Amino acid sequence: MSLVADLISILLNGLQQGAIYILLAVGLSIILGTLEFVNFAHGALYIIGAYVGLYVAQGLVVSEGYLAEAGFSDLGLGMGFIVGMIVVALVVFVLGLLFERFIARAFYDRPDTDQILVTFGLAIIVQEILRVSLGSTSQPVNQPTWASGSVPIPGVAISEWRIYIILITALLVGIVYALVEYTDFGLVVRAGTMDDEMVRLLGIKLSRPYIIVFGIGAALAGVAGLVAGPLSPINPTAGTDILVPAFVTVVIGGVGSIRGAVAAGTILGITQAALIQTQIGTYNLAPWSQVGIYAIAAIILLVRPEGLLGEEVDTA
Amino acid sequence: MKAAGVAGIAGLAGCTDSLTSGDGGDGGGGNEALGNYPIEGDTATFGFNIPLSGPYGSEGQDELRAYELAVKHLNNGGGWVDSQFDDLSGDGVVGKTIDYSEADTETDKGKARENARQLIERDNAIMVSGGSSSSVAINVQDECQKQKVLFMACLTHSNDTTGKDCVRYGFREMFNAYHTAKALAPVLGEEYGEDLEFYQLYADYTWGKSVEESMRQFLSEGPGWSEVNSVATPLGTSDYSSYLSDAQSSGADVLLLNHYGLDGAKSVRQAVDAGVDEEMDIVVPLYNRPMAEAAGDAISGVFGTVAWDSAIDNTPSNEFTSAFQEEYDRIPSGPAQLAYAQTLQYAAAVERAGSFYPPDVIKELEDYSYSNIGMGEETMRKCDHQAQRAVPVVRGLPADQIETGNYFEIVNTTEASQVTYGCDTGPAAQCELGPYE
Numbered sequence: 155m156s157l158v159a160d161l162i163s164i165l166l167n168g169l170q171q172g173a174i175y176i177l178l179a180v181g182l183s184i185i186l187g188t189l190e191f192v193n194f195a196h197g198a199l200y201i202i203g204a205y206v207g208l209y210v211a212q213g214l215v216v217s218e219g220y221l222a223e224a225g226f227s228d229l230g231l232g233m234g235f236i237v238g239m240i241v242v243a244l245v246v247f248v249l250g251l252l253f254e255r256f257i258a259r260a261f262y263d264r265p266d267t268d269q270i271l272v273t274f275g276l277a278i279i280v281q282e283i284l285r286v287s288l289g290s291t292s293q294p295v296n297q298p299t300w301a302s303g304s305v306p307i308p309g310v311a312i313s314e315w316r317i318y319i320i321l322i323t324a325l326l327v328g329i330v331y332a333l334v335e336y337t338d339f340g341l342v343v344r345a346g347t348m349d350d351e352m353v354r355l356l357g358i359k360l361s362r363p364y365i366i367v368f369g370i371g372a373a374l375a376g377v378a379g380l381v382a383g384p385l386s387p388i389n390p391t392a393g394t395d396i397l398v399p400a401f402v403t404v405v406i407g408g409v410g411s412i413r414g415a416v417a418a419g420t421i422l423g424i425t426q427a428a429l430i431q432t433q434i435g436t437y438n439l440a441p442w443s444q445v446g447i448y449a450i451a452a453i454i455l456l457v458r459p460e461g462l463l464g465e466e467v468d469t470a
Numbered sequence: 471m472k473a474a475g476v477a478g479i480a481g482l483a484g485c486t487d488s489l490t491s492g493d494g495g496d497g498g499g500g501n502e503a504l505g506n507y508p509i510e511g512d513t514a515t516f517g518f519n520i521p522l523s524g525p526y527g528s529e530g531q532d533e534l535r536a537y538e539l540a541v542k543h544l545n546n547g548g549g550w551v552d553s554q555f556d557d558l559s560g561d562g563v564v565g566k567t568i569d570y571s572e573a574d575t576e577t578d579k580g581k582a583r584e585n586a587r588q589l590i591e592r593d594n595a596i597m598v599s600g601g602s603s604s605s606v607a608i609n610v611q612d613e614c615q616k617q618k619v620l621f622m623a624c625l626t627h628s629n630d631t632t633g634k635d636c637v638r639y640g641f642r643e644m645f646n647a648y649h650t651a652k653a654l655a656p657v658l659g660e661e662y663g664e665d666l667e668f669y670q671l672y673a674d675y676t677w678g679k680s681v682e683e684s685m686r687q688f689l690s691e692g693p694g695w696s697e698v699n700s701v702a703t704p705l706g707t708s709d710y711s712s713y714l715s716d717a718q719s720s721g722a723d724v725l726l727l728n729h730y731g732l733d734g735a736k737s738v739r740q741a742v743d744a745g746v747d748e749e750m751d752i753v754v755p756l757y758n759r760p761m762a763e764a765a766g767d768a769i770s771g772v773f774g775t776v777a778w779d780s781a782i783d784n785t786p787s788n789e790f791t792s793a794f795q796e797e798y799d800r801i802p803s804g805p806a807q808l809a810y811a812q813t814l815q816y817a818a819a820v821e822r823a824g825s826f827y828p829p830d831v832i833k834e835l836e837d838y839s840y841s842n843i844g845m846g847e848e849t850m851r852k853c854d855h856q857a858q859r860a861v862p863v864v865r866g867l868p869a870d871q872i873e874t875g876n877y878f879e880i881v882n883t884t885e886a887s888q889v890t891y892g893c894d895t896g897p898a899a900q901c902e903l904g905p906y907e
Contacts, residue, residue, distance in 0.1 A: 159719065160719070163712075163715040163716075163719070164712070167711045167712045167715060168712075170711065171709050171711070171712075217800050218531070218800065289531075290522070290523075290527050290528060290531050291528050291531075291760060291763060291764070292528055292732050292735060292760070292763075292764035293764070294735070294739065294763075294764055294765060294766035294768075296766065297743055302743070303745070304743075304744050304745030304748070309718075309719050310715065310719075311711075311714055311715045311717075311718035311719070311744040311745060311746050311749075312711060312715065312744055313740075313743040313744045313745065315743065316711065316744075384743065385708075385709060385711075385736075385740060385743075386708055386709070386732075386736045386739075386740075387732065387735050387736065387739070387764040387765070387766075389527070389528075389732070391523055391524075391527070395706075395708065396708075426712070427711075427712040430712035430713055430716070431712050431715060431716050433699075438699070438701050438702075440701050440702060440703065440713065441674060441702050441704070443704075443712075444704055
C-alpha cells in the first residue's frame, strides 16, 4: 500500500469513527452545557433510534421476547433509509421533549449524582424493555442500497456508507451549530447558559428553548443509532456501550462546545485509526488503540482542564 | 470456604455419619466430604455461569434455554433422557431432584470467577457449567478445581482449556482450536489452492491467540500457506474498519477473522461491506447460528467450523432439535447443544458412579466412550479431559438461500480420527491435571 493510500485510509476511517462520537457528543454536550443536566440516558436514545430506524427503514425478524411470543415475529415497514432517518429524528425528538418535561426538568436543581442515578436507571429500564420485548439477539442492519459499494480508491477498503456517515454528521452538526450560533433561538439559549436569572428578568421564558435543546440533542443521538446500525448489529445493550466514548468526547472537547465536540471526536477517531494502522518494524500498534484514546484524553485535560474549546462556552 | 470448612470438620469429627454419604439416595457410603459433597436434603443444585450480556450474550441466552431444558428432562423425563442416555431415568439423579442457579458472567473472567464462588459457596452447586469465553471457562474451572466442584465446560474453544490450563475437575465436550485448524486447513487448501498468503485478525485473549497459532501451524504444514501478518483486536471492538483496511492492503489472498459472537458478526459484516471480500477470501474459523444471524448475508460463502448444527442429520441431533423447538419454538444453536449435552453427561456419570462424590464422577467420565449426542463416536480422554470428536466444517449459504434458522451448509464432518492428537503432543503435552481429592 502506498503512503498516500495509507493516509487516506487513516483519515477516512478516523473521520467516520469520530463522526459517531460527534453525533452523540454534540447532543450530550449542549444538554450538559446549557441545562447543566448529566444525561446518562443518552445511550438509551441512541438505541431507541437504532430500533425505530431499523423498523421503519428495513424491518427486523424477532425470534424471542414478548413480541415473538405474541406472534409478531416479522416487523417492519421497509420504507428505506432516508425515510427512516427522518422518522427517527422526529420520534426521538418528541421522546426528548417528553423526557425533558416529565423527568429531567424535576432534576435540574438537584445534585449531579441524582441526575446520574435517574438517567442511568432510565437507560436500564429502556434496555430491559427492549430485551424482553425483542429479545437480546443482535439484529443486522443493511447498508442502504444506494451506499452499499466500497470507495473506489485503490488500496482503501472503506464502504461508501462510511463516507455518507461523515457527510450526514457534518450536515446535522452544521445545522445545529448554525441554530445555536446564528439565530435568536440560539442567542436566548446561550444567554440562558451564561446567566439564566438575568434572562428571566428580561422577561424571556427559558423553559421553551431549553426543552427544544433537549429534543435536538435527543434527535442527534437517535439518528446516530440508525446511521451506526450498518457498522455493527444492534442489540439492547449497544446504547450503554457507546456512552463512555461519547462522554470522553464531550469532556475533551469542552462541555457545551459544539466545535469542541467536533474537534475531540475527530482527534479521537483519527488517533484510533492511526494507531491501528501503524506498524513500527514488525510491531503493530493496534493493541494500543484503546489506550491511545484515553492517553490523548489525559494529555489534553492536563494541558487544558476545561477541554479543547471549553472556554468558549463561558465567554460565548 | 464452605467446602474447606466442611472438610475440616469432617477431619476433626473422624468422618461422622452426617458428613459422609449415607444411603439416602446418594449411594456413596463411606466417602469423605469434598467440595459440596455430600448434598444435604433432597435437591441437588447445578450452577450455570453464562454470558447473558457482553459480546457473547446471544450465545449465553441460548445456553441458558438448553440448561433449563436439561434440568426439566432430568426431573421429568423427555428428550435425550428418554432416548439416548440409558443411565438416566427422568426422575432426578440418584434420588435427588435437580434444581439450578444461574449467574451472568457478562463475558468477563473476573465476574465469572466471582459468580462461580457464589454458586458454589452460597448456592451449594454440586456441578458448575458454562462458558462462551475461554478466559471465562479457564478462570471458572480453576476456581472449581480449588473448591473440588466439577466444571462441565460448555462453549470454550481455546487450546489452553484442556492444554496448559487443564484441571482434573474440568471436562470439555467442545473441540478446540487445534482440532478446528486440523479440520479446516485441508478444506481451505482444496477450495482456494496451495501456496497462498493469509492475514489474521484475532481476538486479543487466550481463545483468539489459540486459533491464530493453530491456524498458522496447520495452514503452513498443510496447503503450504504463508502468513503475511497477524494483528490482535481487543475483545468487544465496535469498529474493525481500520484493521480491515490494513488487511486488505497487505496483498494477502485470504483473511482469517478469529472473532466470535457479536465481534465475529461485526468484523465479517464490516469486511464484506467494505468490499474486502472482492479481493480476499474470508474465513471465520469458529462461528455459530446467532453469529450468522447477526451477520446476515455477510456470512455467505464463508468457511468455518461449528460446535454442532441442527442440519447434522442423525437421530440424537434430530431429537434434540425437536425437543428444543417444542419447548422454545426456535432452532437450537451449537452452544445450546453443548449445554444440554454436558448437563446430561454429568448426570449420567453420577448415575453410573451411584453418587455425587466428585472423584467417583470424574473416574466415570474419564475415558468414557459415547455416541449419543449427535457427533458420532466420541471419547472423553483421560489424559487431558478433552473430548476427541468429529468437527463439522461449514460454509455460509448464498444470500438468496439464507432464511431464518438456515445460514450455512455442512461441507463435511471431519472424523475424530482425522483431527485427534496424542496425549504427548499438541495442547495435551502441556496438560497436567490436578489431584482427584
